[in-house]
Amino acid sequence: MLEIRNLHAKAGEKVILRGVNLKVGAGEVHAIMGPNGSGKSTLAQVIAGRDLYEVTEGEVLYEGRNLLELSPEERAREGIFLAFQYPVEIPGVSNLYFLRTALNAIRKHRGLEELDVMDFMELVRERVKLLGMNEALLERPVNEGFSGGEKKRNEILQMAVLEPRLAILDETDSGLDIDALKAVAAGINAMRSPERAMIVVTHYQRLLEYVEPDFVHVMADGRIVRSGDKELARELERQGYAWLEEEAALAQENRS
């Protein structure tokens, strides 16, 4: 579904990704772990099409197509979804209106009929229940005044409504108490299916206790330095990232 080959990217003059290689197949859940500043979030944002980052080398294929040619909205309509680490507050735009506009943009692209308010509400209510969200949040402006947990649940709600083919969850577990974490994990697990792939970017192993990954990758210094199964996540939890930093320091020396 997704194939990343030797991806290099920079923000301004700062090189952040230094040759990422990753293959994600349909139905798979991949966890990307790594210390702060290793490039995990940048990778997530580059896949979603954030223009703050410039791809300088390599390619990203999504279902056989060159993903980097597509605008962010085209990527979303083709089935890519990024759950933001820091969801953006949008005063003046109601959550419901936002969700319906997004869903209908995607449906239109897929040649489906746009949903009217009644059908849309039915769909949303069902998903809200699944996530144990407060329905009142639907009427409020997008993320405005939401608690950290509410924002993250709102991201998962969007994923549940938009039903992407490839979901990237960027630190969706950070800042959540255990109840919110469980609710978010339940939402993610409910979305797992043989047609859908997920990339779970996380600093800690905590979320992976509830969402079992098929593959775990460790990023450091802008590339994937180790890949394995869920055992790797446990190992990281025990050892921390210190050993990686040593390896990264070595790599840096070799570069210079």
Next chain:
Amino acid sequence: MNTAVTGTATGQESWLALFAERERELANECPWWVHGLRRTALARFAEIGFPTTKIEEWRYTNLAPLTRTVFTAARRPTGHEQLPETWLDGLDAIVVRTVNGYPISGLTQRGLAIRSLRQAWQEQPELVQNHLARYASFDRHAFVALNTAFCEDGLLVEIAPGAVLDKPVLLLHHLTPGGETVASHPRVLVLAGANSQANIVEAWLGPDSAVYLRNSVTELVTGEGAVLEYVRLEMEGDQAYHFGAFHARHGRSSTLAVHTILLGGNLVRSEVGVVLDGEGASATLNGLYLAKGRQHMDNYTTLDHARPHATSLELYKGLLDGHSEAVFHGRIIVRPEAQKTDTIQRNKNLLLSRDAVINTKPQLEIYADDVRCTHGATVGQVDADAVFYLRSRGIGHQEARRLLTLAFAQEITDRVQPPALREHLAEELLKRLDDPVGVTP
């Protein structure tokens, strides 16, 4: 601000000639005191002339093109004018229209009487005399002076004490230039009795592609405990000069909200002046201006706190596209007697193009010591993070910008009364934002 008033020497002659022409026609038509008022106002205009940018209140608005234009008087309607229909006609409201400043309808119903000024100054000269030109001073105002000098008719809106109007009152000012470069001076006087409650929408509609001057003056007096929502909706044609002054004197424990929406016109100046002349009065001034292309929109507001324990809240928001220019000049005066005054003034601007210009100027004159006055101004662009967030959910780039721009404006439009106006306003904004003329892609 006690800037000395000095005018240009140009531009007056054609107005004096026009006045003389109208005088011959009107000499025997109006009471002596109206006649006197008009002559006094004209004399004042002849003395001060049009303001120049050397005067602080007019620093950012250059009237040179206006002063060079020779206008004729907009004609009294014959009743056969074709008036354009707009979405305003669909509102559930009590509608009264003027054409070229002359009322073409009036009405009387329980608690509400709307008459032509002409009729009122014949029937109840004392009532009109007590209020007309008492709140909108022409002493230092060329445009108010001109309006008063050319005041041949207008509207008197009386809301009876204790009356609670169940429908909004819609005052629609039409203009039919008839192929000429006309000037029209609509005049409205609203008397809201004690403890009355009303929602008034005053709107100016004019044709595109015609140079004309609409010089409108509205005076409002609210009695004790009155509650008034007043919407001013400027939708002039694209070549219009619009000068709109609104002056209110606002009594004890009364509540007044004035919402000013500027959309049309080529050169627009809106003045809102409220004197909080009773203890515990509360005033809200909201404003929204959407300028694009080469439009120039100037907002000048004065909140004059004359009595203690009054509160005022002012929020003006601007959307600026193309090569447009806008001004926000907000004066707040707190008189020595006005202790415990509480005022907040905010001006927020969203620049949609690199070439748009906003001049924002708060002006606080505080002569009392136990008061709370806060003010602030912001100028920004559409939030790039928010645009990306929306796009990452499949919403197109243009649509994302539209949505965010509208959301910015909604803080104002959502406060407008009646609620039925809000959706129409949002649509009107979108229509104007989507119109490729003067919008940055």
